[in-house]
Every structure is written in structure tokens, then in C-alpha cells.
Amino acid sequence: MKINTLYNIASEGNHAGEEELFRALTARFRLFARQRIWDELDSEEIVQDALMTICKEYKTIDFTTSFSAWAYKVLDNRILGYIQTRKRRAGKITLVSEADDLPATENDNPKQDFKRNLIRCMRKIAHTNLRYARILNLHYQGFGTDEICEKMKLTRNNLYSVLSRARSLLEYCLEEGDVR
Numbered sequence: 161m162k163i164n165t166l167y168n169i170a171s172e173g174n175h176a177g178e179e180e181l182f183r184a185l186t187a188r189f190r191l192f193a194r195q196r197i198w199d200e201l202d203s204e205e206i207v208q209d210a211l212m213t214i215c216k217e218y219k220t221i222d223f224t225t226s227f228s229a230w231a232y233k234v235l236d237n238r239i240l241g242y243i244q245t246r247k248r249r250a251g252k253i254t255l256v257s258e259a260d261d262l263p264a265t266e267n268d269n270p271k272q273d274f275k276r277n278l279i280r281c282m283r284k285i286a287h288t289n290l291r292y293a294r295i296l297n298l299h300y301q302g303f304g305t306d307e308i309c310e311k312m313k314l315t316r317n318n319l320y321s322v323l324s325r326a327r328s329l330l331e332y333c334l335e336e337g338d339v340r
Contacts, residue, residue, distance in 0.1 A: 162307060163188075167227035171219060185211060189235050191302045196239050198275065206242055210235040281333035285326065288339050292326035299323060 166184055169177030189210060193203040214231050223230055286293035291312070298308045309319050333339050 163228040163231065164226050167218070182211060182215065185214065185231060188302050191300070192232070192235060193239060195301070197242065198272075202242065206238045207235070210238045213238075277334060277337075281330055281339075284333055284339045285329055288329070289326075292322065292329060295319070295322055296326045296330060 163181070163184060166177060166181035170181045186207065189207045190204070193207050194200070197203040197206065210231075213234055218227065218231075221230070282293055282296070285296070295308060295312060298311065303311070305316060305319060308314070309316060312319070314322065329339055
């Protein structure tokens with residue numbers, strides 16, 4: 161079920177709807193935060209902090225945008241705050257674009273290498289076909305087929321076709337290092 165629909169049910173005082181809303185938000189937020197913050201504990205802490213803020217305030221706010229957009233903005237602000245705090249604490253944060261230029265060391269984590277390669281390929285796909293990159297991103301964030309179809313203005317069959325081509329392009333890029 162869509163986040164905004166769950167919000168409407170929960171805002172009417174339905175406790176089961178409220179529980180379902182926060183279960184759905186938790187699952188999506190975890191995916192969203194893990195894509196931006198690779199430390200699992202830090203990303204979970206940020207998700208919980210954002211959910212607490214949303215839980216405290218969502219019944220008192222009149223939304224000019226959708227509830228979903230507001231909720232993601234709350235999470236995004238928490239992520240930005242985390243990055244700024246880490247930057248101040250460490251003095252410098254290595255951005256993904258800078259990480260591409262770093263020399264490999266013996267202690268490099270294969271998962272880290274894969275993440276760098278994946279991000280590099282997603283950027284190449286975005287330069288080649290932005291729609292493919294958006295659909296892959298929405299899919300891996302946990303959005304359902306109907307939600308992606310609605311956001312991207314596609315039919316189910318078109319989505320499956322585009323998603324298949326996008327996955328093939330991503331797989332090719334991961335293997336060969338470039339897009340066709």
C-alpha cells in the first residue's frame with residue numbers, strides 16, 4: 161500500500177493503519193539510508209531518529225506536499241546532519257567521487273570495491289539513460305511495481321521491459337566497466 165494512503169488511514173486514528181505506516185516507512189527508510197550511509201549502525205540510528213520525529217509531528221502538520229515527500233525530507237535532513245557532524249569530527253569526509261581516485265590497498269574491502277563499482281556504473285547509466293537509473297533506484301529502494309509505474313508514468317509491461325533492459329545494462333557495466 162502507498163505511504164500516503166497509509167498516512168490518511170493513520171491520521172484518522174486507526175492504530176493498525178499507524179503501525180502499518182511506520183512498518184512501511186521503516187523498511188523504505190532503511191534501504192534509503194543504507195544507500196547513503198554505509199555504516200549499518202549509523203544508518204539505523206538515523207532511521208530511528210527520523211521515525212521518532214515523524215511520529216511526534218505527523219498528526220500536527222498540514223502538508224503542502226505529500227506526507228511521503230515530507231517524511232523523506234525529514235530522513236534526508238538527518239542524513240545531511242550526520243554527514244556534517246562526521247565532517248566536523250573527522251575534519252574531512254571522503255566523497256564517493258574522491259573514493260574513485262584513491263589507490264587500492266591491501267586492506268580494501270571487496271564489498272567496498274563492489275559499492276564503488278556499482279555507484280560508478282549507476283552514474284554511467286544515468287548519463288546514458290536517466291530513466292533506467294531512476295527505475296533501478298526506485299526498485300532497489302523497495303518501491304512496489306504499482307508505485308514505480310505511477311511515478312514513472314509506465315504500464316506494468318513497460319516497467320518490466322525497461323527494468324529488464326536496465327538490469328542488463330547494469331550487469332554489463334559491472335562486468336565490462338562501461339555501458340553499451
